[in-house]
Amino acid sequence: MSQDVSIGPYDAPSGGWGSVRSLGDIMLREKVPPATGRELYRQNKNDGFMCVSCAWAKPSRPNPFEFCENGAKATAWELTSHRTTPAFFAAHTVTELRGWSDYALEQQGRLTDPLRYDRASDRYVPVSWEDAFREIGAELRKLDPKSTVFYSSGRASLETSYMYGLFARLYGHNNLPDSSNMCHETTSVALKEVIGSPVGTTTLADFEHCECILSFGQNVGSNAPRMLHQLQESVRRGTVVITFNPLRERGWERFTNPQSPVEMSTGAETRISAQYHQVKAGGDIAAMAGMCKWLIETDDAARARGEAGILDHGFIAEHTTGFEEFSQRICATSWEEIERESGLPRSALIEAAAVYARAKTTMAIYGMGLTQHVGGEQNLHMLVALMLLRGNIGKPGAGMCPVRGHSNVQGQRTVGISEKPELVPLDKLAGQYGFEPPRDKGMNTVEACEGILSGKVRAFIGLGGNFVRAIPDTDRMEPAWTRMHLTVQVATKLNRSHLINGEVAFLLPCRGRIERDTQATGDQCVTMEDSTACIHASYGEREPASPNLLSEPAIVAGLAKATLAPNPKVDWDGWVADYGRVRDAIEETYPEELRGLNDRMSVPGGFHRPVPARERVWKTKSGKAEFRLPKSLNATGFTDQDGQFRLVTLRSNDQFNTTIYGYHDRFRGVKGTREVLFMNPEDIRAMQLSDGDVVGVETVSEDGEHRSVAKLRLTGFDIPRGCVGGYYPECNPLLPVGHHAEESKTPAAKSIPVRIHVEKDFHSGRTQPEQGLPPGPG
Template sequence: MAHSKIHHGHYPAGGWLAAKALGDAFHEQMNMREEIKIMFEMNKPGGFDCPGCAWPDANPPHPVEMCENGGKAMSWEATSKRTTPEFFAKHTVGELLGWCDYDLENEGRLTHPMKYDAVSDTYQAVEWDTAFAEVGALLQSYAPETVEFYTSGRTSNEAAFLYQLFGREYGHNNFPDCSNMCHEPTSVGLPPAIGVGKATITLDDLAECDLLISIGHNPGTNHPRMLTYLREISRRGAKIVAINPLKERGLIDFIPPQSPMQMVDFQPTKLASDYYTVRVGGDAALLKGVMRCVIEAHEAALAAGQPAVLDEAFIAEHTSGYEALRADVLAVPWDKIEQVSGLARSQIEAIARLYIEAERTIICYGMGATQHESGTQNIQQMVNLLLLKGNIGRPGTGISPVRGHSNVQGDRTVGITEKPNAALIGNLEKRYGFDVPKTWGHAAVASMQAIAEGRAKALICMGGNLVMAMPDQSRCIPGVKSLDLAVHIGTKLNRSHLTISKNTYLFPVLGRTEIDRQAGGEQAVTVEDSMSMVHASWGKLEPASPHLKSECAVVAGMAKATLPDSKVDWDKLIGNYDLIRDDIEFVFPEFAGFNEKIRRPGGFHLRNAAAEREWNTPNGKANFLVMDGINEDPRAGDSSRFSLTTLRSHDQYNTTVYGLDDRYRGVYGMRNVLFINAAEAAGLGVAEGDKVNIEALDKAGRPTGRRLDGLVVVVIEMADRAAATYFPEANDLVDLENFDKASGIPAYKNVPIRIEKAPA
């Protein structure tokens, strides 16, 4: 690892440094033959889907359809390193808990099914049949509602469908999912507004918009392939407005590594034409301010006999609730809008002018907007703004959540939900003949509350690193340790696997890059990207170990052992994944022709009714939804109180840490940092490189005792009264009860803290 330092370089996103980082990742993790073989197979028809983000694939694809962090994700999975039974024999769990997260995963791919042995404090190899039989016997002894079935976004559609089938035949709807911690406000907030909980755009719309408003996300790190499309938007003269508490390099300028000319002459393309560092928690205030400007401009235009600003015909024909929205936004005083958003009225008016002048506008947003107590309402305010000018349901317009993990959206589409609707229940019962439980189950926060309070008996994790991803780890970790059973299904060792329950198993599975051979031959799985394109993924590499099973096979193995009288023919389904897709098509009619369609290059698009101005809401309209007030003033309390947002480093994907550098923010060789702006640092009497301690506060401003000490100050251009640090290290600062009551998402992006200078 590099020596710890802070160095603020002035270089664009992408470029030679991205190419070098990708080459370094390949060199460290893989051999040259593997690099060359699979580099040209990623995100291509007949190839495998990126195990990283959910950004859509180009059609036709670019010669190399890969970004820096996607390449890191691929190399991390296709690594030549192995974590074997011999490794576990040498290292106790107690010892491994002292390792950093990077070192744990850098040991490489898991190779054998393992079971924890308390006497030796080690994981020991176990045969698959033995492990399945033991897990099945334990599950038979529990009341179904005391078992939590967690799903990570790496899970394929086929495995997710089998997983929810297993859980529902077992007898519950407890399906906590990683989407509960990232885009649940999208799934909950968009349907009452426009009738669908997904993006209303495709890649084609990005080529036609006049204005793209980017709120609360960092594409340079989290979905770098988006930068290619932002570059094209900028080069054709359209505007990009970035709204984010930190000024992120990936929204400022970009050199595409796939463009030889720009790489040679080092002339970046400017991306955002305007950048606004909104305060943490100030998104709703800003959006209401913009809407106020737009409505006032409309009414002034009409009074002067000029053309309307709003799309009055669209509002009259397609929407409901405009008058209530108008009354609400005009009633919010400007001083409150400025105070909470952290932006001057003139800045908000400038955003409004761009919106008024644009004929076609798209809003893209990320977890910076969703992970708040008001996350659902934040998303609905974006919809309100778009509806004012009819910016949903025509080319070059719409709303687009930019999702993270590659199939987090697909998992939900094929039934991973704690709230099954009547159609899902009815179709499952028709297809399989068992009674589907009707009582709603647990999402992520409710699951962890049940675990922390001792109401849960078992946790099964289909991928992911749930213990570290959840908030309030001082409650969650003891809760997981008190469980009777924990089963972790994954590819590499992580800290959740070391949080030992009474009976703990570690089941290694195939990665997205690997060939999946079943009784019916080599199998493809499918994924759904963040714009509702569904396509096949075919692994290309030999499995990391002959002892690995596919996700589908692991689910089937547990189900057969748990449900000896199951009405599902598990062996038949896992022998030929086409049969799983036939069942998905039966249960979800929108997948009509599933097997035929995924054999077409590029796959197919699931219909989005809102994109066609068909509103599947109770009143058949797109609805303006009023938010009562705006968020609390981040400056409340004493002068040392800040609002903390958590974020990824550039060498990180979700809880997976690829390295200790964050070059776009000037951090090298460390993760114990706190970002603040220069004025706030001066006010605290600290300079860059000094160390500070932070403590989380409750809503009344009282210390909670949850703290991080010894964080290194990094001065960066960002909003005032705001601070930022990395997750998952900071997740313990977030109270388990601090979540959006509409969607259940934890408020990772708005934690009240106090900062103090650390003793020398």
């Protein structure tokens, strides 16, 4: 362990001066020029740019500073003065750089020039854009298109995503996994099954009308801090917030608004959650079943006495199917089983259900704590059932509110980034562009990983992201990755995925969203869809980090022209010259969802694309919203054994997905390291261990593969017994590729079966660089 590691309690609220100091630290480290303040003022404004971090909605009447701590960090990270030039790569081999930490790699700054990997020298060397496109195109033409994967992270715009998906299908495949496969694909599958719409049904306006908020498996303080403004305003109006989460996350507890001079000067706090229930990892189905059981039985008893019930029977009769079987099975479930599987007492679940029963309108907010389980779809089926009992879908102040990660991950799916051909208007594309699109199912993220392991996948194109670091089974995937023929990465900064290369490899640097994008017809803007299905324009104004950068649309067009035969119906050059023409093409393909895209993209607060379930139009097989029974009250997909724990992977306060801004998880009191394993103090004592011991973690699996992570510092924490927590992506080697949600195949990173053993040498742990130290091997 690093001698500078400190772990201790943190008593301050989310937001407040801690947030301000953390932002100041990164501004100094990134040597961000003073003009960046103007960009922060433009962030998430109607005439500004969409945050490059999470997908939380932009309000029509924004705050003076409409950004959160992590959003500001993302802006500083992109506008850094540091540069990763060809000279850097001349000084460092790829093998050497593989030994550097995630933080150290990205800390080098913005990439400036296109690069080709030279295997003889083990270095990246400069290459012209023309040569890069020509060589990549030549390699792709040699391959069976079905053996290639075109991945996209959730940051690419609607325009880029549409072009990228079209490129893949013109080339001949539907292998278009994206970051949604790794986090919220469960939402797309489960919600479509039971309410007919694959996205959430709420907007920001619903916060103004809700009387109750139920939160499941989401850490607002680190993953979507701007939502705290809506939560604070709702609580002050009288909304009751009830939170279910294994760990006590500070954002759901207390908040001091950094934009309020009064709160900052007085230290005033807003208590966010009126109830906080620490459900066992994978126990949410049981917790919701307990609430449903009490609601149904209380309703039955009231009606038997001739009193008004508490369920919305009119809504249930008109809009739903499956209620009778659901209610019978739920009422037949014993409280003993519910308590055992949820880890919560009956009294706590009744307390939550009673508040829900009194509220006229309720929103359900959830995150990956529900989606990343083997039973992820069943988690969401049960949450929908809970909401249907009181008619809480399709009316103001109520509905489903999934909190998405990457800023346009939902929008990419809207415009064709999908491995599922039935979700894309292929007939429309065929007529629009004069070709026969592939009709077979493509690979999602898990299937792409399986294809890489088996040798089926021969080439990987990455449009942003850090795929190798984000995926499961890291220690198995990295060797397999190098057996591919071609790897191409489009990126703004260096990360580990760029160092695990195929036989032929290219690193193509792109402009960032905050930067000016000048093309033949002038400065361009792009569009995004937030997690409430609102479309927004985004305008970049900063000068690009290097004159040698191309925009993402220009890179996609360059690759497509070099790979495909000319098609008179696809004017790649015209699209790059004027992104408005791309938006016209998008509207032609999706006339109902995105009608008037060019005209409406600048509407304050964005324009809502249609979500039928919001209007109580159910596009399900039955034509109604459906009550579905879970297969089990346990969403983990495994049976607990003696000495086995449920591992939950976590993000820190100082990261966004695989991007590590520093080594300070402020809210959990951890500084100087990410090699930590959080455990209930009673479990520590039961194992005859001590807080601070160095332990190893091994996955319990039946596939014959050994998976382990060594030298984690054991840390007592308020987490349910039988559960442990460790950081993502450091714990990804413990997550088998085959451990995923049953239908969506979303990796089940929130409940991994593991065992723990003591490391012999307390001082043998790897060290991580402190935030202020020069980066290097870590």
